[in-house]
Amino acid sequence: AQSVTQLGSHVSVSEGALVLLRCNYSSSVPPYLFWYVQYPNQGLQLLLKYTTGATLVKGINGFEAEFKKSETSFHLTKPSAHMSDAAEYFCAVRESGGGADGLTFGKGTHLIIQP
Amino acid sequence: NAGVMQNPRHLVRRRGQEARLRCSPMKGHSHVYWYRQLPEEGLKFMVYLQKENIIDESGMPKERFSAEFPKEGPSILRIQQVVRGDSAAYFCASSPIRDEAFFGQGTRLTVV
Numbered sequence: 001a002q003s004v005t006q007l008g009s010h011v012s013v014s015e016g017a018l019v020l021l022r023c024n025y026s027s028s029v030p031p032y033l034f035w036y037v038q039y040p041n042q043g044l045q046l047l048l049k050y051t052t053g054a055t056l057v058k059g060i061n062g063f064e065a066e067f068k069k070s071e072t073s074f075h076l077t078k079p080s081a082h083m084s085d086a087a088e089y090f091c092a093v094r095e096s097g098g099g100a101d102g103l104t105f106g107k108g109t110h111l112i113i114q115p
Numbered sequence: 116n117a118g119v120m121q122n123p124r125h126l127v128r129r130r131g132q133e134a135r136l137r138c139s140p141m142k143g144h145s146h147v148y149w150y151r152q153l154p155e156e157g158l159k160f161m162v163y164l165q166k167e168n169i170i171d172e173s174g175m176p177k178e179r180f181s182a183e184f185p186k187e188g189p190s191i192l193r194i195q196q197v198v199r200g201d202s203a204a205y206f207c208a209s210s211p212i213r214d215e216a217f218f219g220q221g222t223r224l225t226v227v
Contacts, residue, residue, distance in 0.1 A: 004157075036218075043119070043206060043218035044158070090157055101171040102148060102160025103216065 002027040006106035014114045019078040023091030033074040034092040086113045119219035127225045128197045136192040136222045140209030147190045152204040197226045
């Protein structure tokens with residue numbers, strides 16, 4: 001079975017500061033990893049994904065994440081936070097190959113940007 | 116190319132009524148997924164369908180819930196005899212392949 005743990009249900013950073021949202025996963029097979037963002041009363045938008053290849057993945061809006069197999073982590077970062085980054089962020093995992101079909105999501109991290 | 120369309124956006128049902136949630140996938144997408152989001156929780160996988168077939172329903176409650184994706188028309192998630200615990204946001208996602216999913220804006224079901 002696969003699972004996702006997002007450390008910190010709420011993270012607050014100042015505008016212009018580094019954003020770091022933590023995600024750890026467990027999976028019995030090589031994982032596919034995803035970060036999604038959800039704005040209030042909206043659906044989820046894909047920020048970035050890791051399937052194979054380069055472990056540092058760049059996404060939209062200046063976000064990036066690094067897959068670290070030894071740490072079973074896929075933390076999301078952005079060098080400089082903008083007010084528009086305030087939203088809920090979800091990390092998700094899916095088994096590669098012929099594994100389970102659905103994504104397994106973490107509980108989410110609410111990102112607050114202080115002016 | 117329009118995104119994944121879900122309707123209605125908000126649905127209020129009394130206990131015991133039926134709820135029908137519709138999802139039109141993006142053009143060219145033959146894979147549809149349904150997820151449920153409870154307050155303060157992440158999304159939970161419910162069911163995965165391809166045209167006319169249920170591929171994986173491991174996340175669906177055993178009773179009252181059903182899903183279909185007919186050859187023509189949208190995918191339907193049907194909840195019979197709704198109870199207060201069914202109140203949640205229900206999201207549909209579609210994809211052309213298994214590795215990426217595009218989400219709709221969700222249907223927020225409130226059972227009163």
